[in-house]
Amino acid sequence: MIISPSQAWSMLQRHADTDIKSLRLAELRSNDNAEAEGFVTAHRSTADAEDGDNDGHVIILDWSRQRMALDTIGHLLRLSAARQIRDRIRDLAWGRLAPGPRRQNAGTGHRSTGEHGDYIMSSPTVSFAHDLRGGSSSHYPNNHDEAVDGEEDGGSMHLALRAPANKGLKMHDPCADRMSKSTNALDEIHRGWKRIRALTDSLRQGTVRGASGRPLCDVLVVSSRGAVVPSALEFVYRALLQNDEAAMASLVDSSLTSVNLSHGAGAATSKGGESMASTLQSTAGGMINLVTTPFKSSRSIAKDLYGFTPPFDTISSSFRRRKLKVLTSHEPGSLKEVLTELSPETTMVVSLSLGRDGENTCRQITLAVRNWLLSGLVDADIGGSKDGGSDRNAMIEGIVQKHMFEVAGKHVKKANPNVFVVPKHSSCETFNTCSAGGVLPLSLVFGWSIASSFLSGAHDMDCHFVDTNPRHNLPILLALADLWNDAFLSSKGRILSPYTSAFASYPQFVAVLENRVLGGKSPTTIKSINNSRKERPSPVINGGNDIHQESCISRGAHTLSREFLTTMEQSGAPKTSDNDNGDSRMCSLLAHADTLAFGRINGSNSRGRFEVSSPGSPPAIQSVDSMLSNASNNCVGESKTTAGNQPSTLIILRTLDAFACGQLIALAEHRALVKAWLWDFNPFATGVSSIEIREERRENLMQNLKDIYNGKEEYLSDANAHNDDGVPPATRTILTNHATEMEKQRNTGSGFFASVSNQCM
Numbered sequence: 049m050i051i052s053p054s055q056a057w058s059m060l061q062r063h064a065d066t067d068i069k070s071l072r073l074a075e076l077r078s079n080d081n082a083e084a085e086g087f088v089t090a091h092r093s094t095a096d097a098e099d100g101d102n103d104g105h106v107i108i109l110d111w112s113r114q115r116m117a118l119d120t121i122g123h124l125l126r127l128s129a130a131r132q133i134r135d136r137i138r139d140l141a142w143g144r145l146a147p148g149p150r151r152q153n154a155g156t157g158h159r160s161t162g163e164h165g166d167y168i169m170s171s172p173t174v175s176f177a178h179d180l181r182g183g184s185s186s187h188y189p190n191n192h193d194e195a196v197d198g199e200e201d202g203g204s205m206h207l208a209l210r211a212p213a214n215k216g217l218k219m220h221d222p223c224a225d226r227m228s229k230s231t232n233a234l235d236e237i238h239r240g241w242k243r244i245r246a247l248t249d250s251l252r253q254g255t256v257r258g259a260s261g262r263p264l265c266d267v268l269v270v271s272s273r274g275a276v277v278p279s280a281l282e283f284v285y286r287a288l289l290q291n292d293e294a295a296m297a298s299l300v301d302s303s304l305t306s307v308n309l310s311h312g313a314g315a316a317t318s319k320g321g322e323s324m325a326s327t328l329q330s331t332a333g334g335m336i337n338l339v340t341t342p343f344k345s346s347r348s349i350a351k352d353l354y355g356f357t358p359p360f361d362t363i364s365s366s367f368r369r370r371k372l373k374v375l376t377s378h379e380p381g382s383l384k385e386v387l388t389e390l391s392p393e394t395t396m397v398v399s400l401s402l403g404r405d406g407e408n409t410c411r412q413i414t415l416a417v418r419n420w421l422l423s424g425l426v427d428a429d430i431g432g433s434k435d436g437g438s439d440r441n442a443m444i445e446g447i448v449q450k451h452m453f454e455v456a457g458k459h460v461k462k463a464n465p466n467v468f469v470v471p472k473h474s475s476c477e478t479f480n481t482c483s484a485g486g487v488l489p490l491s492l493v494f495g496w497s498i499a500s501s502f503l504s505g506a507h508d509m510d511c512h513f514v515d516t517n518p519r520h521n522l523p524i525l526l527a528l529a530d531l532w533n534d535a536f537l538s539s540k541g542r543i544l545s546p547y548t549s550a551f552a553s554y555p556q557f558v559a560v561l562e563n564r565v566l567g568g569k570s571p572t573t574i575k576s577i578n579n580s581r582k583e584r585p586s587p588v589i590n591g592g593n594d595i596h597q598e599s600c601i602s603r604g605a606h607t608l609s610r611e612f613l614t615t616m617e618q619s620g621a622p623k624t625s626d627n628d629n630g631d632s633r634m635c636s637l638l639a640h641a642d643t644l645a646f647g648r649i650n651g652s653n654s655r656g657r658f659e660v661s662s663p664g665s666p667p668a669i670q671s672v673d674s675m676l677s678n679a680s681n682n683c684v685g686e687s688k689t690t691a692g693n694q695p696s697t698l699i700i701l702r703t704l705d706a707f708a709c710g711q712l713i714a715l716a717e718h719r720a721l722v723k724a725w726l727w728d729f730n731p732f733a734t735g736v737s738s739i740e741i742r743e744e745r746r747e748n749l750m751q752n753l754k755d756i757y758n759g760k761e762e763y764l765s766d767a768n769a770h771n772d773d774g775v776p777p778a779t780r781t782i783l784t785n786h787a788t789e790m791e792k793q794r795n796t797g798s799g800f801f802a803s804v805s806n807q808c809m
Contacts, residue, residue: 392424505710523718545591647692
């Protein structure tokens with residue numbers, strides 16, 4: 049029976065009100081093992097299955113502690129079918145959601161008949177992309193031939209950004225020119241991979257160096273605040289540093305970056321390279337033959353030194369990690385905090401111009417960083433002369449060419465070897481983590497093999513998302529659980545708590561991603577779907593990796609769902625006892641989740657003693673003494689902590705490496721997409737955002753501030769004339785006082801802070 053979304057929503061609301069809300073989690077489960085097993089789903093990597101690795105990458109989803117029954121899953125899947133989630137996923141995989149002209153083609157692609165009907169699908173062990181070796185062509189049927197305006201409606205074909213090369217795969221490029229020789233969207237992407245690999249390999253091996261002759265070991269990513277790609281990079285970088293293989297790949301010999309070289313800004317000749325190698329050889333005391341292989345991989349160097357590949361801690365004194373820093377603010381304090389940890393001589397700058405949001409801010413940060421590079425390389429007079437203006441300009445141009453790169457979301461008119469362009473069909477910034485903006489920094493820091501493994505992990509999750517039945521599809525199940533908590537159990541937020549420090553930056557990435565995907569306006573009103581109720585997706589809250597921090601956040605009368613993230617293996621960490629510390633961490637996680645769900649052991653969580661008010665009911669009136677007593681118990685009263693009935697979800701990975709990081713990035717993207725479709729949001733909308741509004745106001749305030757600097761007395765005396773400029777009187781007063789203080793600092797200040805302040809103004 050086919051039902052409408054509103055009917056499916058009403059059935060879910062009635063089910064929640066009559067069957068679920070009156071029962072507690074302990075009563076819903078009641079030691080029914082068969083029912084509990086129905087809430088545990090696992091995904092084993094198809095790439096590992098192809099390689100015959102039975103102990104490969106596994107992601108386990110345990111949502112048995114959610115306040116729902118097996119019937120609830122059926123109702124949620126019915127809503128998913130009514131919202132045509134499977135059709136939307138296939139449209140995404142086959143490029144029908146990309147911006148650009150869509151066209152009607154006759155014929156059939158690969159088809160498979162299953163319980164959900166006749167639909168185009170792919171081989172689960174190859175790719176959702178079309179297999180050229182089959183001899184068929186890709187088809188993108190649509191009900192109309194109208195062009196889709198990518199600037200207004202948005203769109204994305206970001207699954208193509210991680211489709212593997214050399215597999216004979218094809219995805220039609222809807223933005224390709226009719227005169228183009230190739231309409232395969234993957235060709236341009238894989239050419240970009242070759243460029244990135246060639247560049248980063250040459251930088252890591254030392255065949256290409258910075259303007260001073262030193263190797264470019266560190267990466268500074270410049271972007272606007274609130275962008276998704278920088279948040280994703282911070283998570284992946286921090287996570288991979290705790291993986292043995294990736295941590296070894298990130299090491300660089302400290303002597304290569306600390307030796308005082310005498311090469312000029314244009315030192316890039318083979319003669320200069322030989323001179324540098326001989327200098328390094330003399331400084332290294334002849335321990336390693338740096339003449340022939342001056343920039344050997346850290347793993348090879350470590351093996352030469354020790355005769356075997358030692359643990360990371362053993363060689364940390366001889367080598368240092370390559371740094372990856374993110375800069376999203378031109379505020380002088382932020383600039384100073386980030387730039388003081390880097391050296392202009394060893395830093396490559398990657399500027400991300402992927403969207404309209406914060407474009408001016410990104411440009412200003414890039415300008416400030418450029419001045420920082422030049423002040424460290426030109427003003428230091430490294431091998432150059434300041435006498436001639438032409439020589440100095442050539443030196444500046446050489447520094448910019450060697451140290452500064454850009455990843456652009458728009459096509460550039462003139463080809464530039466330092467610019468990587470994201471294909472138009474996948475130019476939605478929210479889903480660009482696997483574009484050059486994410487892959488280029490990771491490839492320099494960890495090497496192409498690690499970056500390639502990251503892309504493979506994302507593609508593996510893409511295949512799972514496209515090919516797996518919704519009942520066992522991790523992104524769909526997680527999105528349905530979020531919808532259930534937000535819309536029907538009145539949850540006011542989702543606390544995401546990593547149970548290992550490697551995941552510490554993951555909650556921030558998920559929060560930024562979902563805010564971008566779900567923060568826009570719905571194309572149709574929510575009222576048409578959920579019976580005039582005004583629920584909206586709840587925000588993601590970073591619970592931290594401290595149990596007390598998570599408990600303090602959850603304090604209050606509102607219901608909050610939890611989500612815990614951990615791994616079975618702990619790489620790169622010493623054992624704390626005879627038993628592996630992974631055992632203690634896993635038991636602690638399960639104990640925490642069970643306490644939240646079922647309360648104390650041996651029935652001490654009786655409803656008479658630990659009553660928890662139902663969602664929406666007013667909180668009980670307490671005396672000051674009782675509130676202080678409750679607050680002193682780990683920030684949360686006993687009636688809240690030990691009563692149970694608090695829903696949670698566990699996401700458990702077997703191990704955390706580059707492949708798993710790619711899986712988690714793609715999992716978060718697909719989950720946010722499904723949530724947007726369930727709530728009837730356009731996840732690719734590129735309308736006016738809050739960031740653009742703030743940027744517009746900022747430009748207005750900057751103009752007012754300039755007027756104040758040019759003549760404060762005239763500005764204040766003519767204040768009434770500025771009433772129509774949209775600046776509130778209180779804001780104008782603060783600007784005036786700010787201008788006074790800044791003039792004092794500029795007249796008396798000096799050094800880094802003052803110079804950066806002048807640049808940003």
